[in-house]
Amino acid sequence: MRASQSRQKSYHDKRRKDIEFQEGDHVFLRVTSTTGIGRALKSRKLTSRFIGPYQISERIGKVAYRIDLPPSLANLHDVFHVSQLRKYVADPSHVIG
Template sequence: MLFGFNLNTDALIGLREMPTADYSVLRQHYRDAADEALAFAAVDMKHRYDKKHRRLTFDVGDYAYLRLHHGYRIQGEDSRKYSNQRAGPFKIKKKVGKLAYKLHLPPGAGLKFHPVVSVAQLEPAPRGPDPYNRPATEQPEFIDVANGPRLTEYVEAILSKRRSNRKLQYLVK
């Protein structure tokens, strides 16, 4: 079977010259050969994938980072491009199903998503001290968005406004 090629001649031209050829038998033979090739390719690809893949599992009490992609977002961060790519580490409260975990999210941190997260969105946090004695990176603290200061508490008056690059900018006092 060939896909994506326009043949100048018929692929079965040699078979048409044989008057005794039963095309249904030949077609079934070619179909069986194609099915065997597809089955072999599937087994080969499974073997290659399993050779490098490891199943990610967590225990209750472990810590994991949450990838901030595919719908997960921290409130108060405007640009996803320049913000952190992951949040945490969060403590795992319990295992829910085969591929989902419930995280302990700090209250009032602006994390407006369900605490049950797929294992595909989690990265394991390193355990113990760093073997290379690198300085630990400090995670930024979550801002309490619900009880934090409002913009109206800082703005006394709007003095003027202008439009720049399709955005509205305000001059405030």
């Protein structure tokens, strides 16, 4: 049993990457029904998987971040786990509104 657990842990650790963001970074927010964002948006099938970009205002602990959300998403909690975020890569043709 222990050998099996050790083998599975090594498989997981090979693919794992630690993600960190800084205050002021822009990130995309994952849209799922579990985060509550999927329920906040009207159409489900045609919405993109990520929305944003939004700016990180504060780091809370090792894996949680506070995000500046627009007033349209004011009904959501503004702290998200790092697994729900994806780094925004700046593109000069994209205009942040």
